[in-house]
Amino acid sequence: MTAQELQLGRLRDMLPAVLATNPFYRQKLAGFDPDRLTSLKALQALPFTTKSELVQDQLDHPPYGSNLTDPLERYIRIHQTSGTTGKPMYWLDTEESWNWWANCWKVVFEAAGVTASDRVYFAFSFGPFIGFWAGWEGARKLGALIISGGGQSTAQRIQSIIDYRATVLVSTPTYALHMASEAKKAGIDLARDSAVKTTIHAGEPGASISSVKKLIEESWGAKCFDHAGATEVGAFGFQCAFQPEAIHVNEAEFIVEIIDPLSGAASADNGHGELVITNLGRVGSPVIRYRTGDLVQPRRENCPCARPFLVLRGGILGRVDDMVVVRGVNVFPSAVESVIREFTEVEEFRVEVYERQVMREIRLVIEPKSTECSIAGLTERIIKRMRERIGLRPEIELVSPGSLPRFELKAKRFFKI
Numbered sequence: 001m002t003a004q005e006l007q008l009g010r011l012r013d014m015l016p017a018v019l020a021t022n023p024f025y026r027q028k029l030a031g032f033d034p035d036r037l038t039s040l041k042a043l044q045a046l047p048f049t050t051k052s053e054l055v056q057d058q059l060d061h062p063p064y065g066s067n068l069t070d071p072l073e074r075y076i077r078i079h080q081t082s083g084t085t086g087k088p089m090y091w092l093d094t095e096e097s098w099n100w101w102a103n104c105w106k107v108v109f110e111a112a113g114v115t116a117s118d119r120v121y122f123a124f125s126f127g128p129f130i131g132f133w134a135g136w137e138g139a140r141k142l143g144a145l146i147i148s149g150g151g152q153s154t155a156q157r158i159q160s161i162i163d164y165r166a167t168v169l170v171s172t173p174t175y176a177l178h179m180a181s182e183a184k185k186a187g188i189d190l191a192r193d194s195a196v197k198t199t200i201h202a203g204e205p206g207a208s209i210s211s212v213k214k215l216i217e218e219s220w221g222a223k224c225f226d227h228a229g230a231t232e233v234g235a236f237g238f239q240c241a242f243q244p245e246a247i248h249v250n251e252a253e254f255i256v257e258i259i260d261p262l263s264g265a266a267s268a269d270n271g272h273g274e275l276v277i278t279n280l281g282r283v284g285s286p287v288i289r290y291r292t293g294d295l296v297q298p299r300r301e302n303c304p305c306a307r308p309f310l311v312l313r314g315g316i317l318g319r320v321d322d323m324v325v326v327r328g329v330n331v332f333p334s335a336v337e338s339v340i341r342e343f344t345e346v347e348e349f350r351v352e353v354y355e356r357q358v359m360r361e362i363r364l365v366i367e368p369k370s371t372e373c374s375i376a377g378l379t380e381r382i383i384k385r386m387r388e389r390i391g392l393r394p395e396i397e398l399v400s401p402g403s404l405p406r407f408e409l410k411a412k413r414f415f416k417i
């Protein structure tokens with residue numbers, strides 16, 4: 001049986017249960033007969049599900065919305081989105097769907113070579129965000145020893161990682177860099193003093209950007225793996241050892257489509273597009289043809305790891321909403337971050353896109369590690385590298401060390417003004 005036939009079988013198993021009792025999808029897919037789903041292509045006849053629809057549904061049916069296949073008492077976990085773009089969305093999971101999440105995360109760990117003999121440290125506060133909770137359950141499935149970094153300061157976390165001899169770090173890419181920077185200030189060399197050999201990054205894109213990955217790997221003396229997931233969707237993306245600048249989509253559990261974000265039409269092979277996902281194991285609160293808003297560059301190619309799954313080059317490239325055209329050049333946040341991270345003198349940064357006399361311009365606010373470095377030289381070198389790589393000459397504003405915000409989760413560095 002092919003992978004597509006397996007996906008189709010899973011979808012055909014799931015749909016009757018959802019259409020029988022789930023008010024949100026009963027209304028949305030009214031009149032649709034699951035028997036008509038004879039190929040994956042037939043899925044394209046169904047409407048997209050959008051985030052704004054789900055948000056509206058929760059406003060109309062507070063607090064949890066109506067995308068619930070089971071009676072409320074069958075749900076055992078609740079999480080919420082970070083709400084960086086508006087009101088947080090709540091999401092419920094049944095025992096079965098929470099177990100499914102854990103198994104999806106187990107795949108993430110296994111692809112990174114993590115085993116039952118590892119000690120996995122979660123540098124996370126364990127608030128309502130789902131990703132690290134699901135990762136925690138996935139590590140349990142694997143039989144690894146799990147260490148929580150909840151309720152600890154950065155200094156305490158660094159000490160715990162060393163004391164417990166943690167071999168795996170799970171955090172956002174931003175926070176891994178922040179920990180490394182704090183450790184260095186305290187005279188600790190994490191590459192030498194910690195037992196961490198693998199880092200896995202969730203919660204925000206970045207760990208597929210080669211310069212970010214290189215920084216993390218050098219400062220931790222470890223191999224860095226990216227992961228992609230979302231509260232509404234599940235843990236859908238993971239990195240194997242053979243393609244450090246790409247992620248696989250776990251097509252055993254998710255059906256993916258790539259569309260033109262403007263027209264909604266299926267995007268041309270090997271082009272950029274928006275990732276659309278249908279999950280196959282979260283029957284209690286599924287998403288069908290969900291527009292993730294994530295911009296990706298898919299490739300159907302054979303990977304040396306022998307997994308048959310789709311490859312997304314560069315991981316999640318950014319949000320469709322964040323893509324801007326500046327002087328005729330398509331600018332992706334990930335591309336700008338990639339250039340800036342090549343400068344080890346830079347501690348933190350933000351990107352501002354603004355309009356001046358109807359022309360769109362780009363300004364980089366750069367916070368150097370110290371005031372001692374050659375600031376005039378740094379500005380010119382960043383401008384030169386941006387021109388070479390992206391074809392743009394940005395305005396640069398240097399700010400004093402410590403003035404830009406730091407992030408544990410969901411770094412926000414790209415602003416349209």
Ligand SMILES: [Zn+2]
Pocket residue numbers: 240241242243248303304305306307
């Ligand atoms: Zn692979």
